[in-house]
Amino acid sequence: MEHLAVSTAPRPRRRIVMTSPPTEGPLNLVLFGPPGAGKGTQADRLALRYNVPKISTGDMLRQAIQDRSRIGELVRDTLDRGALVGDDLIISLVGQRLEQPDTVNGFVLDGFPRTIPQAAALDALLADRGRVMVIALVVHVDEVIRRLSDRGRADDEAFVIRERLAIYTRDTEPVLEYYRRRASVTILDGNRPTDAVTEDIEAAVSTASGPSPRNS
Ligand code: AMP
Numbered sequence: 086m087e088h089l090a091v092s093t094a095p096r097p098r099r100r101i102v103m104t105s106p107p108t109e110g111p112l113n114l115v116l117f118g119p120p121g122a123g124k125g126t127q128a129d130r131l132a133l134r135y136n137v138p139k140i141s142t143g144d145m146l147r148q149a150i151q152d153r154s155r156i157g158e159l160v161r162d163t164l165d166r167g168a169l170v171g172d173d174l175i176i177s178l179v180g181q182r183l184e185q186p187d188t189v190n191g192f193v194l195d196g197f198p199r200t201i202p203q204a205a206a207l208d209a210l211l212a213d214r215g216r217v218m219v220i221a222l223v224v225h226v227d228e229v230i231r232r233l234s235d236r237g238r239a240d241d242e243a244f245v246i247r248e249r250l251a252i253y254t255r256d257t258e259p260v261l262e263y264y265r266r267r268a269s270v271t272i273l274d275g276n277r278p279t280d281a282v283t284e285d286i287e288a289a290v291s292t293a294s295g296p297s298p299r300n301s
Pocket of ligand 1 (some may be wrong): 142198
């Protein structure tokens with residue numbers, strides 16, 4: 086699968102790929118895409134729309150740093166550098182979060198999994214909890230850099246952005262290939278305006294999971 090999430094290739098058509106959608110059960114959504122793709126914003130909207138929790142590993146780690154917890158102290162440097170924290174730590178954080186009862190009808194994962202071992206661990210964690218539906222946002226590299234530069238977060242400085250994009254290409258993009266054989270994968274054009282992307286995602290979810298929204 087070439088020219089995916091951070092791409093200098095021509096912009097993709099609105100929806101490129103759709104494979105074997107889930108039909109029923111919890112709504113286990115994974116939002117996938119490079120830093121700056123709009124995953125956080127879209128995850129907030131989807132969580133509200135489908136009445137499932139948003140689980141953002143980046144938010145969890147930033148909160149831990151703010152709280153000066155043991156985990157926060159462990160990961161602070163890693164986040165500052167734009168590197169990935171270790172798989173074991175992040176898998177255990179997500180594993181604990183998925184034990185909370187609010188996840189029984191599903192969740193929106195934002196920023197996890199970011200490596201193939203994380204994706205495999207999620208499969209194991211969800212063994213009898215339904216399949217995952219992956220929504221991947223493809224964003225042009227210039228747009229990613231523009232958005233991150235505007236955002237002004239501590240790890241959005243130019244050199245950290247470059248590092249995060251390189252890590253994305255090396256470690257995270259292969260996760261999409263992993264999912265192509267195991268889950269429903271929908272690839273959407275994340276360059277479009279936020280509302281248009283939300284509509285595209287909702288259309289993909291309703292195609293995959295039936296005609297009516299779950300909380301209406
Ligand atoms: P995000 O807010 O998703 O961009 O995440 C911010 C930072 O948190 C990343 O640059 C990583 O340092 C760390 N992080 C978040 N999620 C993960 C993950 N699934 N695996 C490893 N590191 C992560």
